[in-house]
Amino acid sequence: MRQELINEVEATGNELLETVSSFSEAQINVSPFEGSWTPGQVAEHVYKAADCGIVYGNTAPSDRQPDEQLQAIRDLFLNFNAKYPSPEMILPTQESHEKAALLQDLRERWDNLINAAQTVQLEDTCLDFVVYGFGPFTRYEWIQFINTHTQRHIHQLKNIKAKL
Template sequence: MNNDIANALDNTRKHLLSAIEVFTPAQFNRVPFENSWTPGQVAEHLLKADGGALEMIHGATAITDRQPDEKNEIVSAIFLDFNTKMKSPDFILPSSEPKDKNNMLQQLNDKLAGLAQAAREMDLTRTCTAFELPGLGLLTRLEWLNFANVHTRRHIHQLENIHKVTAGVIQ
């Protein structure tokens, strides 16, 4: 199971980096349409969220008294429902400052590679006790890794839509 989530995170990382690479530096910091984040803001949001997941995985844990993947299905269903607009918690909202695309690419690569490495090396059955995901409670390391994966995939979809607009494919 560890290799499954590790491989999924590696694939998501590659897909994310490719989705960001297509933007010019100017497009990276330009709002593509009303009520949208810039690609740079999406990247910063992911950096905060994935960094938080990495902190949870390396933080305090306890023995789990349920199936360690029990919440994966609901987390996946929530974040992979692209028809539902979500509001991000304040602590992972991006700033309005311009972002350096290359710096963001490197940091995202490092965070997601760190998550995949944790997936390969850590006991994923343990419950992370430092933070409860709103509406879902405490998650196991495996569930945090799944969260990082599907949350990142959600934003890859968002970046692909932004690129279609900036490339003039859709209006």
């Protein structure tokens, strides 16, 4: 389970960095259409959402399979026809973004996520935050939540790229 998780997180991180890298410096702050985030804003949102600090917080032993909610997480985020409002705490700013700084921040954030996937007790349940509609996640599910959420936004970035 652990090695498969590490492989998935590494693959998503590589795809994220490649996708953000594909934008020119000029494109990073361009909205493809009215009401859309810029590529820089999407990258900032992913950066904020990929903070894996929750997996290092308070935990308890779990009484269920550590991946029990994985399919529900994937069903939520990989349904590209559905639109969801972002929680305020991870909304991007209106500030201009620099591509190199975004890539460095994302690379560091992703290194932290890979480290978590490599080292934490994946079966433990995280107690400090609950995603509405799900109940408490295991550490494995939190890492997959971050990973799958990022896959959703990689898809969004590719759509933006096609419009620019």
